Amino acid sequence: xxxxxxxxxxxxxxxxxxxxxxxxxxxxxxxxxxxxxxxxxxxxxxxxxxxxxxxxxxxxxxxxxxxxxxxxxxxxxxxxxxxxxxxxxxxxxxxxxxxxxxxxxxxxxxxxxxxxxxxxxxxxxxxxxxxxxxxxxxxxxxxxxxxxxxxxxxxxxxxxxxxxxxxxxxxxxxxxxxxxxxxxxxxxxxxxxxxxxxxxxxxxxxxxxxxxxxxxxxxxxxxxxxxxxxxxxxxxxxxxxxxxxxxxxxxxxx
Amino acid sequence: xxxxxxxxxxxxxxxxxxxxxxxxxxxxxxxxxxxxxxxxxxxxxxxxxxxxxxxxxxxxxxxxxxxxxxxxxxxxxxxxxxxxxxxxxxxxxxxxxxxxxxxxxxxxxxxxxxxxxxxxxxxxxxxxxxxxxxxxxxxxxxxxxxxxxxxxxxxxxxxxxxxxxxxxxxxxxxxxxxxxxxxxxxxxxxxxxxxxxxxxxxxxxxxxxxxxxxxxxxxxxxxxxxxxxxxxxxxxxxxxxxxxxxxxxxxxxxxxxxxxxxxxxxxxxxxxxxxxxxxxxxxxxxxxxxxxxxxxxxxxxxxxxxxxxxxxxxxx
Numbered sequence: 035x036x037x038x039x040x041x042x043x044x045x046x047x048x049x050x051x052x053x054x055x056x057x058x059x060x061x062x063x064x065x066x067x068x069x070x071x072x073x074x075x076x077x078x079x080x081x082x083x084x085x086x087x088x089x090x091x092x093x094x095x096x097x098x099x100x101x102x103x104x105x106x107x108x109x110x111x112x113x114x115x116x117x118x119x120x121x122x123x124x125x126x127x128x129x130x131x132x133x134x135x136x137x138x139x140x141x142x143x144x145x146x147x148x149x150x151x152x153x154x155x156x157x158x159x160x161x162x163x164x165x166x167x168x169x170x171x172x173x174x175x176x177x178x179x180x181x182x183x184x185x186x187x188x189x190x191x192x193x194x195x196x197x198x199x200x201x202x203x204x205x206x207x208x209x210x211x212x213x214x215x216x217x218x219x220x221x222x223x224x225x226x227x228x229x230x231x232x233x234x235x236x237x238x239x240x241x242x243x244x245x246x247x248x249x250x251x252x253x254x255x256x257x258x259x260x261x262x263x264x265x266x267x268x269x270x271x272x273x274x275x276x277x278x279x280x281x282x283x284x285x286x287x288x
Numbered sequence: 289x290x291x292x293x294x295x296x297x298x299x300x301x302x303x304x305x306x307x308x309x310x311x312x313x314x315x316x317x318x319x320x321x322x323x324x325x326x327x328x329x330x331x332x333x334x335x336x337x338x339x340x341x342x343x344x345x346x347x348x349x350x351x352x353x354x355x356x357x358x359x360x361x362x363x364x365x366x367x368x369x370x371x372x373x374x375x376x377x378x379x380x381x382x383x384x385x386x387x388x389x390x391x392x393x394x395x396x397x398x399x400x401x402x403x404x405x406x407x408x409x410x411x412x413x414x415x416x417x418x419x420x421x422x423x424x425x426x427x428x429x430x431x432x433x434x435x436x437x438x439x440x441x442x443x444x445x446x447x448x449x450x451x452x453x454x455x456x457x458x459x460x461x462x463x464x465x466x467x468x469x470x471x472x473x474x475x476x477x478x479x480x481x482x483x484x485x486x487x488x489x490x491x492x493x494x495x496x497x498x499x500x501x502x503x504x505x506x507x508x509x510x511x512x513x514x515x516x517x518x519x520x521x522x523x524x525x526x527x528x529x530x531x532x533x534x535x536x537x538x539x540x541x542x543x544x545x546x547x548x549x550x551x552x553x554x555x556x557x558x559x560x561x562x563x564x565x566x567x568x569x570x571x572x573x574x575x576x577x578x579x580x581x582x583x584x585x586x587x588x589x590x591x592x593x594x595x596x597x598x599x600x601x602x603x604x
Contacts (some may be wrong), residue, residue, distance in 0.1 A: 039372070043446040044405045045376035054402045125388060133386025133439075136350055137371040138403045171525070287352070 047136030052143050055134075056150025063117055063155050071215075072112045073155060077163050080227060081105045085170055093229050094258055102167035102174070103182070103253035104227035107189065109159040109247060111220060114152045114184065114190040116213040119197030122148065123209035126201060131287050141287070145198070152194050156186065177258035182256040185263075188270040189249040195277035196245070202285030220246040245273040289335050295481030296326040296349055296365060301568060302357030303344050303548050318344050319505045321358070326498075328449070331476050333492045334485040335595065336502035342485035343383055345502065346452050349483070350380050363450060367438045376404055379448035383455050383485075385439045389428035393438045395428065404446040417441050418467065427561045440468060444475075451475060453484040469495060489592040499591065501598060508598050514538025517589045525562040526589040530581045531589075532556050534573070542573055547596060559593055562586065 045051070057257065063069050084090055084101035094100040125131050135141045164172075174182070187269050220226055225247025233241055241247045252266030301322040306315035319341045328330035334342045347353040348360055351367030360367055365374050394414060401407035414420050417437045422430060428574070430438065436459055443451055457465055472495060475482050486492055492499055493513055501509040501516075509516065534553035546560040558566075574581060579602065 042449045043376040043379075045372040046403055046405045048372070051372070051403050054399070057401050062388075066390070128388060129382050129384045129386035130388045132352055133380065133382055136352065136375060136378070136380040136382075137400060138376045140370075140372055140375060143372075201375070 036249050038108035045150060048143070050263030051139050052146045052150060055143060056154060058153035059121070059151035063113070063121065064158065065155055069117045069121075072117055073109065073159055074162055076112065077105050077109050077159065078166060080108060080221075081167060084227060089228065092232070093254075095148055096171070098167060098172045099174075099258045100254060101227065101230075102172045103257040104229075104250045105163055105167070106160065106182075107226045107246065107250040107253050108221055110156060110186060110189050111193055111217055111226065111246060113155045113159065114193035115197040116156070116217045118148060118152055118194055119201045119212050119213040120206070122198060122201035123204070123206035126287065127206045129288065135287065148198075149191070149194060152190055155242075156190055161185075171230055174257040178258075178260040181262035182253055183251045185249060185256060185267065185270065188267065188274055189245065189252075191251075192245045192270050192274035192277060195274055195281050198285060199277050199281040202287075203251070204280060210257060217235065220244065224250075226250040227269070245266075245270055248273070270276070290537050292324045292328065292413040293364060296324070296325050296332075296483060298322055298324050298345070298349060298358065300358035301345065301348055301355055301360060303341075303348060303353060304356045305344075317505065319348070321506050323507055324500045324510070325360075326450075326481050328481045329476060330497040331472060331480045331482045331484065331495050333481070333496035333499045334502055335487070335489070335499055335591070336485075337487060340502040341505040342487075342502055343454055344505075346454055346483070347486060350452055351375075351380070355548065376446055377449045379443035379451040380445060381436075381439045381443040381451070381453045381456060383458070385435050386425045387435060387439060387442075389425075390426055392424055392426055393430065393434075394423035397438065397441055400442045401445045406447065407445050408447055410445065413441050413445055417471070418464075420552065431461075433461050436460055437464060437468065441472070444471075448480065450481045450483070453482065455486060456484055457486065457488060460517070462556045489595060493591050501595060503598060509594065515592060516594045517575045517591060524588065525586045526559060526593045527587040528558045528562055528567070528570075528571070529556065529585045529587075531583040532581045536577060536579060539573075543569060558598060 063073070081101055084105070085097050090097050090100045131144065134144055141148065164262070197213060200212055204212060223241070224244050225233070225241045227250065230238055230241045230247040230251055248266040248269035252263045255261050255263040255266070294590065301319050302317065303319035304315040304317050307313040308316055320339060320508065322345050324334070326330070334345060338343050344353065348355050349362055349367060351362070351370045354368045359447055362370070363374060363377060367374070370441065394410070397414060398410050401410050414423060417440060419441055421436055422434055427438070436456065440456060442455070443453065460468060472482055476497070484495070494515055498512055499510065499516060500507045534552050536554060538548060538550070538556055540548065543558060543566055546558045546562070549557045551557060
């Protein structure tokens, strides 16, 4: 195929490899119908439901101001944990992870590319869901935007690491079941869209240390009250570090 | 002129798997001392039955598995800690393909190509391997042979110096097989080191410059096809094939010193040191049954005989 004079294979630069793989995975996520339902349709439904029902009336003067941050936390969970976990689980089954790790992308490039893909899909969600919320009358506090961005960053790192941990240790069918079930449980009672304070007093301390509650309550503090919740930040950081270490220790490539 | 260093050098490779639950958590040693060398401009074939350790050997050479003992040098480096620059010089075709089922073939090939700074032109490669015929359906709809050709294209698109092909002819129809074999010979002519595994002795005989036979996690024989099949008895015939009507059963005690196999109903292969008296025995049996064979061929010692001799030894 190649004349003897042609240069031997050379790798594209690291940044190019990671960004190209991130873009490739992000497009794959957005083209997948089920993932699109999880990433866009369900959060939009949740947002609408929270605005037209009196569920959140106890937590703030305006329903949309309490609902929107929680739904953005839900988006982070659906993309970084459930969507990314399921995709990785099946790629592992089909040997895609092994094959790509033999290309110049390598194992580390694969993981970095996945992080880029999660960030890219999350950005699309922020525009679509955030835009819809603004149309419904949401007015996030300007001084809370930076703290919110920080929480979203740490939160997506924590949920990506948790998704990789599940995908790298269980069969893909089990990953599918576990990540969906956990998403539903956390969405319903994990302090994501309904503040942890609303739960029975006995359950509250347990829920408060979940990454879902830390992200949901943290985003609500930032975007509704304009303050950075340091406890939420630390809880998310701890989850990111612990899940990251566990994934490094137990993730199986094949 | 100094000889260039080999593309791949493996010495005393040991690999353990486990702990295995079914064995009370013990480790299983799957490779117990594989040694081999693969050179540029040559096709090196790892031949062995299923479970002999071919794929594990390749995975250690590709850096997908870490060796538990021995030395593995791929282009002079440790493949498990390969830099992106080393990986760019090595093309890999995995046994199970490693292809994502929901992606279209040409989209995947373009994506893999984007990991290299000067890949082969994707369209030309796709045309050469006939991928353009099915480039726009998703990979899950492809036949086994089509997937194999796509996996081969993905291994070659980065212009590698070394290519690993794990069972490249598995699932190939005769036409695809011709395309793939031609391409492998071209890669060799271009100076690449081609390292492939197969359990098909015909493939090894047709392609190999140098063969390593693996058995129970060790290299048990090596050499060129000519050297391995050389017979002490220079003009000795070692294989007799004949075709006759289906439904006729060759009595096992007719020629007990020969290894017998029925490939298709009525198509027999006899292996071993053949003598004129064996042929006479057979002819008398045909006569007694009242049948006339429709084809008879004889051949000297082949790789299959070599393999049979070795397997026979290790069974004992």
